Amino acid sequence: MKHGWILLLSLLLIPLTPLNAQTQDEKVWMSLNVGHHQYDGDYANEMMQFDVAKDLSGGFGLHFFLNNSFDINYTFDFGSLDNDYPPETFRKYFFANNLNLQFNFANDIIFRKDAPLQPFIGAGAGATYFTGGSEDVDDNVSFQVPLVAGFDIPLSDGAVLVFKSTYNRTFNDYIDGVKYAGEGPFVDDRDHDDFLIHSVGLKFRLTGAKDADKDGVKDKVDACPTLAGSAQTNGCPDDDGDGIINSKDDCPTIAGTAQFNGCNDRDGDFIPDNKDQCPNIAGLAEFGGCADSDGDKIPDTRDVCPQIKGPESTEGCPDDDGDGIKNSVDLCPAFAGTSKFGGCPDSDNDGIIDKEDACPTLQGSKPNKGCPDVDVEVRRKLDVIFNNLLFATNSSQIDATSLDDLDVLIDIMKEDENLRLSIEGHTDNRGNDGYNLQLSQLRAEAVKTYLVKGGISADRIKAIGYGETQPLTTNETAEGRIRNRRVELNLSYN
Template identity: 40%
Template sequence: MRNKLIWFGLLLSGALAAQPKAELSILLGGATYLGDLEVADRLPDLGLAKFSPGIQVGLPLGYTWQVRAGIQYASYAGSDANSTSAAFLARNFSFTGQLFEGQVNLRWEPFARRRFPVTGGYKNIISPYLFLGTGLTFHNHTTHYGNPGVDGFPDRIRRDMRAKASPALVLPFGGGIRVDLSKHVSLGLEVGARKLFTDHLDGVSFAGNASKDDWYLVGGLTLSYRWSKPDYDRDGFLDDVDRCPQQAGVDYTGGCPDADGDRIPDQEDQCPYQPGKPAALGCPDSDFDGVPDFRDDCPEIPGQASGRGCPDADGDGLVDDADLCPYCAGGSQLSGCPDADGDGVEDARDRCPNLPGLLEGEGCPYLDGDRDGVPDDTDECPTLAGPATLNGCPDTDGDGLPDSIDKCPELAGTLAAAGCPEVTEEVKGTLAFVAKAVQFETGSNRLKATSLVKLDTLVVILVDYPYLNLTIAGHTDSRGNDAANLRLSQARAKACYDYLLKQGVPAERMTHTGFGETRPPASNATEAGRRQNRRVAFELLVRQ
């Protein structure tokens, strides 16, 4: 056993030497046993705990995880004499033992990252942790088997005496908490349970409860020492993350000095002993314009670097005091006013700001009386401003027709409707329906009562379309005298006209006429055709 422990210790020391950053921990505490003796309630007797020292070395896996390997010594004992059970007292078993444990475990310390703030340096913390691992125990025991004459025990005792259970696999787990005393040293408390995969830790198995393996608990104080990477200037920043490893600095500069405390490292500060602003390269800037006071011609008025700290609102290189157009970038030739076409006429007075022109033409290369951009010699409306696409004539409603020929100059329309909006298909359908629905008493011009409602829809349409007029045309079939048919068709058209006039439609918005039998849409040879030919047609036309 001793050779095995020495070999295990050599492996630990080799691992420690091979790592640039590691931790060594010593545990001083106690161990207690949980097994076949005095365990009626399955709770360990902490009063029987024995001294148990241990040592571990840990290697970090990032900030919060660590692989630990270690050895632990423990002595332990148990006796039926300490039990309150009459059966255990009668059995009168007792034992003493000791063990050496070698284990590897994985420790999780969730708050360990707080030791290393994002601004650099190191911070002492109080940190809990959990661990879980695996290992081997090498143990021996001296067991007194009490009264072997009790029925059934001698054979079981002999089997226990012959059993060889060391070494045994062990499963360590538990947790702890530790308090950092310094960058390298921490003090803690750790408690762990050991699940053994054997029932012979106490030498009693077959003579006890062979169905359950033995356990033991280990706990105590820990003292840990961490090896860290070097910090040459002792400013709390390790050299491999210190921006100035040879000069002590502060956290907000990443380890570089800042003599004036303006949060700008001295090596980047043009005024390292005068607090300043980052925009002014660390120098004083009274007006906060980013131009250091020693370069600022207007140190009390915010300005631009191009004007040596004086205001230049349009950024054209002329300070506002010398700029006639301080809010429009221009050239020095026109005292800072813009001239987009470069014709010597500033844009504010140039009627053709993007076209080089003449001074007498107000910046345009031609005369343009109505100032619409169309030269007078080609402008069809030289006194009325209009777009070039309409040869300089106005188009108030923007429908592409000049106002001079637009029947609805203030209402956008189509060319087909002479500049007025076209009648919708719904309205056209209504006209066709009314033409079919209007009926008269047989052989007369008297409107049937049902036709009046249909004619009322025409009143609504004429209100909705004030730029349209209505034509009313009467028609008959071919039966009867031609002259009589013509008079009847005129009379029926006049009847519709008179009704709409009474409903408030102005007379100037309507015309009526009759065509007799001269315009049949269908054959007069059939009754269906003659019925279709007897009609009053309605048509909407743009007002002239």
Template identity: 40%
Template sequence: MKHLSKFLMAALLVFGFTSVNAQDANNPWSIGLQTNAVDFYPTGEDAPLGGTFDDYFNVGDHWNIIPAVSRISVGRYIGSGFVFDLAGSINQIDNYGDMGVSNLSYYSLDGSFNYSLRAMLNDGWFDPVIGIGGGYTRIGDSGDIPISDMSAATLNGKLGINFWFSDNVALTVESNYKHVFDPDLATHFQHAAGVKFMFGGTDSDGDGIYDKDDECPETPGLLEFNGCPDTDGDGIEDRRDACPDVAGLPEFDGCPDTDGDGIPDPEDDCPEVAGLADLNGCPDADGDGVPDHEDDCPEEAGPAENNGCPYEDRDGDGVLDKDDECPDTPGTVENNGCPEPDVEVISELNEYSKTVLFDLNKASIRSDSEEALESIADIMEEYPNTIFHVEGHTDSTGSDQYNLQLSKERAASVKEWLQEAGIPANRLTSEGYGESRPIATNNTAAGRQDNRRVEISLDKDKEMKDKENE
């Protein structure tokens, strides 16, 4: 008892500075290891007939104690503060009331339903317990007294205290009143003191917070967030963090603002450079409303339709570069800033075309006409936005049908030659007119020679159609 008193004092000092959890759904199972004391006083026909609690604390005269672990209990939390406890005890009886005995063994198996009053006391370390139950007790192994080798059922009442000093360990002291249903075996007290170990709680994610109290039971987390994680360590738990993998600011729901422009990175098109809210966080150095990364002239203000650059007219033809299809070559407004051949150019083309000769009654071009055709191609290349029309004509010799077909084929031959020379096909058209458009009389050899010709003109109709389709 001397050592037990020291143990109790040390434990109470620990309890005064510790806040812990008792047996509950998080720790549903318990095992208790205790030393028990059995008190048969006042009882027996030769004992004084005092009150039930007379000499209750007379340890030296009446208590029977084995100074070792002599009682083992297993408990299971039921719910709402109730625990079912099953305990087995052994003891050696030396004092049976006022009688001294020897070689008298004590065995008991008891079950009780216990209720914790701890919740009424603000869930602290101090945990009073009351209980009721029943059991089976046997004493024997001695022939010195009439009650030897007797056993009986008991009705038990319990008062106890658990002193919790960790989540899983408590010091327990209790006193059980055991009413015996056999007149030959005395009603008595059984006291016990020892330790209780709690276990069996579920912590699926292993973060030290039981699933019952863990708001994120499948993901390891922190106690301050009820078991939920804060992956980026910014003080905002992941489930409320719009950027859980990158440390951020509370005002941006946990997202960062790297450039400090007041726009969180996920909403900032230029997160590394401070910018304007109207441009989704991008800068506009020249203030023209076009963000720098889309501005071809970021240091010089210009309209958005000109990619942030001021309007220019490099070739001075009165057509702004943004609308000028030939910005480096002076042209006309009607031709979208590109040069357009005038009457003199067309006349020059037709002077060359007069020297284009064909084989007799064929569409094949004679080799000595290639120099004239090359000159025609060179002139056409100077006007990249102009569509030229190649016309084929004949004299009146032969039938109309024959002459019309021959003129078509000769015009097509010239068109094909120019295409091979590099003039795009979409800039050339051709047509044959047979003998329908003479420029001289067909009654003389000289007149018929003039009528057998190729002419080049501008195809205005096709140009208009192409512009309408653009």
């Protein structure tokens, strides 16, 4: 007995932490106990007397959680009930079975549920079988009302130290073999025999909430019972530790924020990295998170000229003439052309670009600088007109005999409005140079004036005098001077 009390005191000195006993998740517990029982009957009243070492008992119990305030307990205790004071003595072995309803003060209403000291009271019904011992006392069964008081001291999540006293109020006055009511030599003349058991025991759980994934969070409260997690995330895994469980984390391996469903936004453009095609450069949602530095609606990742506005057709580079060829490689950046000619136009499709084509609207040939050849018959008629074109001596007046031929020229130019006429006046070297130049200009202008009056646009005719500066032959002979005095007519499409 001495060693038992030393053990009890040692347990009391164990450092205690706030722990719960039975809970919703840990409903069924079992206890083992040792105790000291005391008798109150017809022979003696030994209640609250602890000096008899042989009045030891043992037992076990099953405990069922109902709610924070109530448990149901079944207890079984056995020992040897007797009185230890002569002259009259008895001894019976008892096997006590009790079922009681226990009220817990540590219920988060009166005291905290995790209080280090958790008192309780209880009451119920039971039956005890008394047998053996004194042969002059018959075996018998006693029904009783157990009244229980005590306290629990949680030691761990699965173990509780229990101190309790159970007063068994019986309905039997023959436990000690004596049934007596009234005066007599006996100490107790009441009509019932009672016994009290003080015990200390260890209660431990038999069942607990399942934890299939072994993460320390019970399945009942584990939002992910088959995946290991933590209490902070209700048992669900959070691989990147950002506080957002994997199942709701769009980026479960990279720490992020709730704003972006667990993803990061490294460039701060409010587009999460998992949806950002340019996660390291702030951009716009319409371009998948990429930038558009020049504002031409083409993201820099696809823009060959990201600092200069340009259309999609030229990969974001400028194309001033809109021909689909960017300025940097366009030989004619101000005029729409084709890639065949390096971006230059060929309006008449004669294979000669307009800037090198003297007749850009008429198909021609390279020898004629892009202009068409004048018809052979027209050239023949022009030669006749040229040879018959005469002026009065030392005058710019056209000879009347030449007018019919000029009318033919008018008809030719009316029939083909693309034809252009160059009139060049020339003289011989006789006379003053200035006078000769003026005379040649007047003669060329005279022909132009006649043609304009005939209905030909002045824009189609160029008249210029060269004086004596461009002789065809020598001026030393009369024949040569005649050849040098002339007005040349040149029809072309330029």
